[in-house]
Ligand code: SF4
């Protein structure tokens with residue numbers, strides 16, 4: 001992992017990033033811009049201001065990384081934000097935030113919270129914790145888990161022969177809230193000749209990494225890599241998780257340096273059994289990670305989609321951690337364009353954050369709401385029947401806007417839409 005000094009030194013203060021930043025566009029404040037935040041972080045790192053002074057401005061940042069796309073100087077803003085938030089949490093820990101993350105990133109605890117919320121109306125544990133953090137009522141609804149789809153069993157005789165296996169990140173939020181997305185993903189993988197090798201792998205550490213718990217994120221990363229040891233592709237259908245997993249390498253140098261101390265510590269105790277300093281293999285693991293749309297496009301799904309038909313009008317929202325972090329923009333569009341009958345209307349500001357941003361809509365409800373309403377106005381202007389996207393946070397948040405506006409517009413994951421071309425849109 002690079003140092004804050006090195007990372008922030010690449011900012012030449014040109015300001016090209018300002019208009020790409022949703023919080024700067026909404027407020028017009030330099031301190032709510034990428035350039036302003038980088039300056040504050042550098043000042044805190046140099047000891048010119050207290051770290052606590054950066055908190056309101058780092059908290060207001062969505063971590064959407066639109067500024068990275070706009071930056072001509074290659075500033076790695078995502079890393080700056082992660083390291084700065086980690087420093088801030090170490091110096092001034094927020095226990096409510098840690099508890100909120102713990103509840104969301106553990107499938108069992110998330111299910112329990114949803115169960116309690118159903119049994120005891122008014123028991124909203126995430127809401128309680130977010131009120132402790134922001135002092136405001138959260139804008140996000142209590143999530144409503146999606147049922148599995150009643151699609152007919154796949155007809156093996158009509159499918160191509162199996163040519164390989166992949167791992168699939170089941171994760172935590174997607175597994176609990178949107179199981180139908182994994183169902184669609186598995187079916188699409190089989191349609192291009194791949195089956196899923198089952199694992200007990202859990203959270204990827206994405207939520208922790210993005211809000212400043214680097215040690216916890218590293219621990220999740222190492223567990224996940226260990227649970228998927230063979231040299232198989234790792235498929236991810238959640239933009240935030242895929243972005244984190246593709247950048248696990250940035251967590252590795254510290255893991256390496258800590259590990260390199262182990263033989264020394266053991267030999268000092270007279271217990272050196274020949275243990276060699278080894279990397280955690282996180283960089284190598286990252287190279288095996290693919291967003292589902294990248295993998296399907298590279299493995300011939302376009303040809304299969306050309307034999308289907310789906311008559312409906314859609315628009316596509318670019319999840320920040322697909323478009324800005326992973327550069328995955330054309331792949332989902334190419335797959336969608338391959339479906340005969342599908343009318344695609346381009347969304348204005350398609351790659352501007354919707355305000356969901358991990359736990360942002362729980363801890364920064366006012367700004368999250370402003371961005372959601374902006375996104376919703378653009379969606380309505382398309383006249384589309386469906387909004388297609390690739391991330392569970394955006395999915396739940398934009399679906400909430402549709403409910404509040406009493407709109408018939410439905411929100412679906414790209415994998416659900418693609419599978420619907422073969423199996424029919426679920427009712
Ligand atoms: S565009 Fe890049 S170099 Fe220019 S101010 Fe923004 S972060 Fe700094």
Ligand code: SF4
Pocket residue numbers: 020021022023024032033034037060061062063064065066067068077
């Ligand atoms: S990550 Fe998004 S909200 Fe944060 S500074 Fe960059 S563009 Fe602005």
